[in-house]
Amino acid sequence: MKTVKLFIIASLGLFALASCSKDGADYNTNSITVKAAIGNITKVSYSGNASAFEAGDNLSLFGWVGDKASIPSKLVVDGVVNTMEQSGKWQPATQMLWKNTTTPHYFMAVSPAREVKSFTADEYVLDPAADKYQQSDLLIAVNDKGLKASNNPVELVFEHAMATLVVKLSFRNQWTEGNPPSQTVITEAKIAAVEATAKDHASIDYIDKAVSATGEAVQVALNKVENSQWTGLMVPQEGFRTITISLAGNDEWLGGNGTYIFTAAEDIALESGKVTTVNLIIGRDQITLAENGITISDWVAQESETNGEVFKPVQNN
Secondary structure (H helix, E strand, C coil): CCCEEEECCCCCCCCCCEECCCCCECCCCCCCCCEEEECCCCCCCCCCCCCCCCCCEEEEEEEECCCCCCCCCCCEEEEEEECCCCCCCCECCCCCCCCCCCCCCCEEEECCCCCCCCCCEEEEEEECCHHHHHHCCCEEEEEEEEEEEHHHHHHEEEEEEEEEECCCEEEHHHHHCCCCCCCCCCCCCCCCEEEEEEEEEEECCCCCCCCEEEEEEEEECCCCEEEEEEEEECCEEEECEEEEEEECCCCCCHHHHHEEEEECCCCCCCCCCCCEEEEEEEEECEEEEEEEEEEEEEEECCCCCCCCCCCCCCCCC
């Protein structure tokens, strides 16, 4: 059974003010508490302990009344940044209050915290570098149940906005001949870089938790897990087909170097919250799809020595 870890964002410091504010709004005297979960998915983490928010993580919280499907310009909670403390509690940067005790409230949150300029078409640029994965792993949560002040806590279940691409490489015996210990052991070619030809800009619709790729395709560098496995966050999109593998440092007499370009016959799916794995075979001046081909799976915790991490790239390599 998949475990849903809940984190109580308790005592957000939303203490009672007078019954009426300067603008005449009636404010509730109760504090807001939030129950935040990362559902059946795993937050990217490279500390060896994935699947949980950690001290220092933050989120931007928005709350409104009126139409649940349309965030108005005037908000009850306007992008207040909450940061997790060592105690596990989330500390808001500024005080937040319910508008009143009877009106249904709707909530949206994004983590890591970011300035949201548009709730339906917010510009996003992916930074695929290993040391930027925490920031690039955009998580979105929406609670549109119409909560009232008596419905504490506000439950927020976060989902991944980005996709994950994993490229696994295997090798023909092109680099094996003449290398110890024997020709029965396949020698891996040394891989210098793996790149995906794809779009790295997007438009984010937070209410529908929808990501639309924008702009032109560029070379998105993947990060090294090991020589034969490379990975990275990707903007969900259609039309992705090309992966480029560059070799360097190999003996020219024993297999040599070069650039191998794989172009799929059909689009390779990149979907929010999904892991797309592409298995490729390199050698004899060509690159082909392995028998296990392309697989797509949920971004979930994995029961393995990686402690639930979907991938753990080597940073600054």
